[in-house]
Amino acid sequence: MAFTFAAFCYMLALLLTAALIFFAIWHIIAFDELKTDYKNPIDQCNTLNPVSVTEIWTRDLFQLVLPEYLIHVFFCVMFLCAAEWLTLGLNMPLLAYHVWRYMSRPVMSGPGLYDPTTIMNADILAYCQKEGWCKLAFYLLSFFYYLYGMIYTLVSS
């Protein structure tokens, strides 16, 4: 069992993918909370908080977006260095998608993708939810793929 650089990459990717899965789940829960807030049968005044749920979650989402993208970029760089072309190829579409998403975000001064004034539009909300589920599925599959890749590189040399 040779502990090559590739195996090390896969191991690190495995751990970081766990973090990405966590982010994706948080993302999904955040949008679900935003969406179902109104169905809460609490009396009206309880929802009149000066800081709305919208603002809280949008703020949190700001803190999720950049770490997720940076971690993913880190993976790609690592696999590039380890010459794992198949894995790199599988991650390229997601990298391209992240770049496109960040370039076409609404005008804002801080980092972030979500504008509190438009996020409540049902089509934007639905899009973000779908995005969250797709990413969760992708990261889960990646997790198992990296697990396989790690065992393969450990065993096969």
Next chain:
Amino acid sequence: TSVNKLLYAVSYSLCVYTQVETVLPPPQSLEGGIYPGTHVFLPFTAGWLTSPPFGYNYPAMQPGYQQSPTPRAGSSPSHGGYNAPGYQPYSQPFPSLSQLSTALGGLSGVSEQEVEGLRPVNLLQERNLLPLKRGTPAEPNLSSNLRKMNCSPDTFRCTLSSIPQTQALLNKARLPLGLLLHPFRDLTQLPVITSNTIVRCRSCRTYINPFVSFLDQHRWKCNLCYRVNDVPDEFMYNPVTRSYGEPHKRPEVQNSTVEFIASSDYMLRPPQPAAYLFVLDVSHNAVESGYLNVLCQSLLENLEKLPGDSRTRIGFLTFDSTIHFYNLQEGLSQPQMLVVSDIDDVFIPTPDSLLVNLKESHEMVKDLLNALPAMFTHTRETHSALGPALQAAYKLMSATGGRVSVFQTQLPSLGAGLLQSREDPNLRSSTKGVQHLGPATDFYKKLALDCSGQQIGVDLFLLSSQYSDLASLACVSKYSAGSIFYYPGFHHVHSPAQNLKLQQDLHRYLTRKIGFEAVMRIRCTKGLSIHTFHGNFFVRSTDLLSLANVNPDSGFAVQMSIDESLADTSLACFQAALLYTSSKGKRRIRVHTLCLPVVSQLSDVFAGADVEAITCLLANMAIDRSISSSLLDARDALVNAVVDSLEAYRANGSNLQLSGLTAPAALRLFPLYVLALLKQKALRTGTSTRLDDRVFAMCEFKSQPLKQIMRLIHPDLYRVDNLTEQGALHLNERMIPQPPLLQLSAEKLSRDGAFLMDCGSVMYLWVGKCCDEMFVRDVLGCPDYASIPPDMVALETTASERTRAFVSWLDSPPSFCHSVLLSVRDEPSAKSSFFQHLIEDRSESAFSYYEFLLHIQQQMSK
């Protein structure tokens, strides 16, 4: 039991129950007196008209109309779709049409209105499509007692007055489904309910309304979520008839627009006092334009009429490259100016006495207003630090909330939020789309959100002559529920029309009703949901709108979708509840409920289409699309909307005519209105339009109520030099002539007449070269035609009683501020603003109406 009854009777006779208050234009009379116990139910006429009803009294067809030649001999007169009680069936129906009407009438008991709404109209052949006068839309197909109780269409209107049962049916009709609301409209009759318990559904929290069903005396079924609730005991007693056991006779269940007095459960904090802050630009540019004089005069006149009570607070802030605060403490000999020059970190110089109690410091405020215009006459400052001034305003107002009125005359050039000039004048007439419709920075949006969180509404008055990036500045009002006013090229001497407009707007702005710290929630029957909101507010959660200030001149629109089939119900209901603090510190809830039938046939959907509401909703959608994607996309989408809906009608209906362009009578004006929309400043291409003008026109569409928007899109044109008494209205002992509406085409203008065009906020009076001398002399007060000055602002001091009566009647619906009347002479130089409204004509870059119809026909046959 009888003891219970006695107890309730005694206890409630001690409280005041229901009041019918008359909301007169001076808002102070509202919320004032308390009327003991008496209650008057007005007979609610169709369509919730204030008494006396306008426009419903004209008897038969006006002779003027019958004489106008219709191109097709023997065709039925093209009225209908807008039904008056004096509706008369068409005299010569087509043979096949009578078969259609009997067939339809026999089959499903469809009313005459429905048949009329479905009557096929060949747009290419029938020219006179306009109704005689702009009236209220067709009524929904409900039983008459439901119709009586239903909400007024001026307050609450749906694009389809018969809701389709499923989303699939809605998609087949290719028409948008949405609501247009004007919830805080000035009302003359408003039932106010002061009971201790507000009866609401336990699960969905809907307020009890006229469309619930009482299962028996003690249980009621919610019409939105179908849950069965109990009737509380207090509700069983009806204070009006002093009877027990008839909960369905209570005023909440008899009126679809009611106002509740909210208890402390509905308050997060004690109701705030009315607080007004004026933030004024005093740079050199601003002083040159002279708006300060106009503003200070207006404020001095209207200081007592500002809505509020003894706790009302007022403050002033002026800024150029530094920020100036004014200490208005009563006791000082004169107002004291405090200058803060550190604009990167703005701080408030003194903790209080900058926002002072109006009653106590009345004299100081007046001194300041008298001195303010003169204080800055020799200023040399050319910079404008708007961003820091707004930050200072925010800090000053965050404790209480209230209204900030910002007056700006140029591009903010200093400090946070500074803006660059983004407009390229060479691209003003570009046909390839328009850039820079969205904000350049999110500074103003973030500030607006902060203000909204502290219940501060920011209103913007932009009085600039050059590009001021309204697209970015407008964000500060859009998300804090403020209003935007724009006076391009304002100068107190050189632009008398703008001057007059500012004066009139200020008068309305300072004296109109206002609500503070408001939230609005719109609920629909189970199965319908709202997915997009349009208007000036912040969407706090999926259906809760946060409005820091609410005023009677703003309208909202929402788009809906049908999530589940509505097959098991025959009525769909919508309720808009607005919780606000009145200017006198009382917490109130205004509730409007609308009920519409649910239909399962596509033809019924078309018969109930409300073309004005559809046009306004499409305008809102087009503006969103042009900001998020591109203007050309938005224009294409509008044309596609017409093509798709007419195709859907053709595919569905029995094909009476295969050639020509057939539309149902309910949608006969749809292509005309969409063409008018495409020629608006907001959406036009190919004609030189300044970017700020365009952005302002977009903001107007998104925030004005439906009536104003329709007048913007399709103004009313009348001939006024030959007003007759025929068919006139008699109102308050005055005789108001009712000339017919004319089509917006130069064909209808004639050299020897004078024509009035009502565009909502502005009215144009076009005088032909050979117009009757008597008219010119009497009505305009000029000795002859040649002496009418161009762009004269004709005031209401004309000698002719009839004309004046007509013009002031046009101007009179209480919700709008007064229009400015401009005169236009028949010569090339003075024409552009008037002629751009004649939308049926061809212009250098746009179709005429007939060409547009041909274009649509072409698109349909692809």
